[in-house]
Amino acid sequence: MxxxxxxxxxxxxxxxxxxxxxxxxxxxxxxxxxxxxxxxxxxxxxxxxxxxxxxxxxxxxxxxxxxxxxxxxxxxxxxxxxxxxxxxxxxxxxxxxxxxxxxxxxxxxxxxxxxxxxxQDTQTPATKQDIADLLMEMRRMHAADINLIKSEMQAMTARTRATEEDILDLQREVREIKDTCYHMQAAQSTLITRLDQTEDRNRRTNLKLRGIPDTIDSSELPHYLRRLIATLLPSAQAKKLVLDGCFRIRKARQAPTDAPQDVIIRCHSVTDKIKLLTAVRGKTR
Structure with a gap:
């Protein structure tokens, strides 16, 4: 079968x-x-x-x-x-x-x-010499690129150092400028103070007032002088008059003992001084 x-x-x-x-x-x-x-x-x-x-x-x-x-x-x-x-x-x-x-x-x-x-395709395993040759070949292939990168890095390092030195120089100069500005501000303050004192002593715009009681305090003296000027000049001129300052001075040697201290008024301009003198002379006449 x-x-x-x-x-x-x-x-x-x-x-x-x-x-x-x-x-x-x-x-x-x-x-x-x-x-x-x-x-x-x-x-x-x-x-x-x-x-x-x-x-x-x-x-x-x-x-x-x-x-x-x-x-x-x-x-x-x-x-x-x-x-x-x-x-x-x-x-x-x-x-x-x-x-x-x-x-x-x-x-x-x-x-x-x-x-x-x-x-399966069997292959012979690589030896140490083969691996070393492969590494050497790779190094030769990339040697040019590595050298180029090194040169660029060195150039960048040199530029960075030069920039750092410039920054340090600028910082020193800025410190010197700051010190100079500080000294100049101090000198300016001194000059302004001396100029004020010189202007106070200048008699071109100053007026001496006598007979103002010593009971009037120095803080109330500007308001008192404003009221006094309002009685001498018309209201329009009194409002336009500008006073830069007022202060008391020592008594003169020949002045009586019970006489009050004189008051110096510093007008803003010579025109204001002339107006006050004219008003006082007109009142006395």
């Missing part, structure tokens, strides 16, 4: 292409050996160009190698694709499936590992 492919009672999970190819090759090899022993041969089914089915046993033809046997031999000699099955495809889904396909797993994993190792 012709060889029959073994059938399993349960549905198995779909396997990878490499696994199915190995299983098909195994069953086909066993079929060819079986038919060779029993004097049968395989015929290729024209309805299935990619697969092989069992042919009928012929009682009239001698046990010679047919076309199907030659195709099987060619297929067995053809190299298989080095495709490794994934861990999910290798591991069975359940213990029953693992027992049913244990032989298939052993056949599929060993050749696949052999094919994958044979397909």
């Amino acid at each position: 012709p060889f029959q492919f073994p059938q399993t009672g349960k549905k198995t999970r779909r396997k990878s292409g490499a696994y199915l190819t190995l299983q098909t090759a195994r069953y086909t090899t066993e079929a060819a050996a079986f038919d060779a022993r029993h004097g049968t041969y395989l015929l290729k089914d024209p309805a299935e160009p990619d697969g092989y089915t069992m042919g009928r046993r012929s009682q009239k033809t001698p046990p010679t190698a047919g076309r199907g046997t030659q195709d099987i031999g060619d297929m067995l000699q053809r190299p298989m694709a080095p495709k490794m099955a994934t861990p999910a495809e290798r591991t069975p889904a359940s213990p029953d499936e693992g027992e049913q396909h244990g032989a298939g797993l052993e056949i599929s994993t060993a050749p696949q590992a052999t094919e994958s190792l044979a397909g």
Whole structure:
């Protein structure tokens, strides 16, 4: 009787292409050996160009190698694709499936590992001399760039140092200018004080008033003088009159003992002084 492919009672999970190819090759090899022993041969089914089915046993033809046997031999000699099955495809889904396909797993994993190792391109490991030569070559390649960067860094460093020195010089000059300004402000204050004193002593715009009682305090003296000027001049002229200051002076030596101290009025302009003198002379006349 012709060889029959073994059938399993349960549905198995779909396997990878490499696994199915190995299983098909195994069953086909066993079929060819079986038919060779029993004097049968395989015929290729024209309805299935990619697969092989069992042919009928012929009682009239001698046990010679047919076309199907030659195709099987060619297929067995053809190299298989080095495709490794994934861990999910290798591991069975359940213990029953693992027992049913244990032989298939052993056949599929060993050749696949052999094919994958044979397909790898092994290389000789690099030695220390090779690594040193590679480093020297890289240094030669980047030597020009490194030298350029070094020169630029040196130029930038020199410029930075020159800038720092200029900043220090500017700081020293600023300190000197600050000291000079401080001394000039002090001298200006001194000059202003002396100018005020000189103007106070100047008699061109000053008027001396006598007979003002000493009971009037110095703080009330400007208001008293304003009222006095209002009695001498008309209201319009009295409002326009500007006094820069007023103060008391010491008594003259020939002045009586009970006489009050004289008061000096400093007018803002000579015109104001003349107006006051004219008003006083008119009153006395």
